[in-house]
Amino acid sequence: MRKKIMIYILMAVGTLFLLTGCKKNVGTPEDNAVTDESDDKKEDTDQEKKVFGFCGIDMSNPFYATLKDSVQSALEEQGDKLLIKDPAGDAERQNTQIQELIEEDVDAVFLCPVDWKKIEPALDALEEADIPVINLDTKVYESGKVAAFVGSDNRNAGYVCGEDLVERKPDGGQVVIVENLNVNSVCERITGFEEAVSKGAFEVVKRIQTGNDVSGLKQQVAQVLAQNPDLDAIMCGDDQMAEQVREAITEAGQEKVYVYSVDGSPASKKALVEHTGGMMGIGAQSPINLGKKAVKIANAVLNGEDYEKETYEETFFINRDNVEMYGTDGWQ
Incomplete structure (x- = not known):
């Protein structure tokens, strides 16, 4: 009888041991350090940024x-x-x-x-x-x-400005060019403009080289306007230049002078709508x-x-x- 009791006790202890061992495989995250795949993916994504x-x-x-x-x-x-x-x-x-x-x-x-x-x-x-x-x-x-x-197709941006000037002034006229020789895109725009106006009888009476600082441009344009009362148009290499040119024209009361530019900033488009500063056309880019x-x-x-x-x-x-x-x- 004692032997049977001892056997039953040993069997119960063994069963308890097995159950405890099995629990470790299905227990808490602390028991099972399972790696979260989403965490791995997040780390990989961060590394790929x-x-x-x-x-x-x-x-x-x-x-x-x-x-x-x-x-x-x-x-x-x-x-x-x-x-x-x-x-x-x-x-x-x-x-x-x-x-x-x-x-x-x-x-x-x-x-x-x-x-x-x-x-x-x-x-x-x-x-x-x-x-x-x-x-x-x-x-x-x-x-x-x-x-x-x-x-952008900068040569075309300048060309369409010159093309419009030729249409508006078929007999030609006097033109001032505002440019920056340090910037290739501006040079291409001016080249395109000059290609277009070469089809008409236009004379470039002044070239203003701004460099990378346009702060003194308005004063230079004011002098040119005073020296050239028959001026027909000013071609600007970009809208920053055009803003200074429009201010000079408005202050001089010379809004009969057409202003062209390249870019298409909100300020230049607004000047077109309001017919201010002589703004006539823009070679636009995006x-x-x-x-x-x-x-x-x-x-x-x-x-x-x-x-x-x-x-x-x-x-x-x-x-x-x-x-x-x-x-x-x-x-x-």
Whole structure:
């Protein structure tokens, strides 16, 4: 009888031992250190996020501010980050800021060069660091040192302005050109304009070279207006220049002088609607579309996919007749 009791006791202890051992496999998370797959995926996603750099020409220029916003919005939609630098029109400062982006170990840089030749040291440093460059809006001189260029058809933007002037002034007239020889895109616009007006009897009576600072432009234009009472038109390389020119024309009471520009900022479109400052037409571009396209190409570059080495967005003419189609509250 005692043997049977001992056997029953041993069997009960064994069963309890087995049950305890089994419980360990189905117990609390503390008992079972099971890795949550969603946590692993989150860590992988965080590691895959990229950091980009953006360095424009002058972020006080609404065009570059809008371009930056477009790039940033597109990157944030895909979970990436953008570091922004503002050289404020200073070529040397831009080279320093590019070096700062290199030290931040960015994956790629979106670059609008202040000076298309003086940017070369920064391009060399980026190449040494194996960081690809997406060149935006205005070309660098050494185009072989960038992965891709994304810009507007600037020659056409200038051409459509000149074409309109020829139609309005078939007998020709006197023209002033406001330009910046440091910026390739502005040079292309002026080239397109001059190609168009060469078909008419126009004389360029003055060329104003602004460099990267337009603060003194209004005074220069005021002097030109006083010296050239028969002036017919002023062609501006961008809307920042045009704003200064319109102010000078308004103050001089010379709104018979036609003003043309390239960009399509809200301020210039509003001047078209209100017929102020002689504003007659704009060779328009879209910084919003440029930014979106640039991000797509940057992704292709980093992912080793096929992409276009050079991409040109369409430019078009906005005048007093069609400006309402594009609105004055923002960029087209």
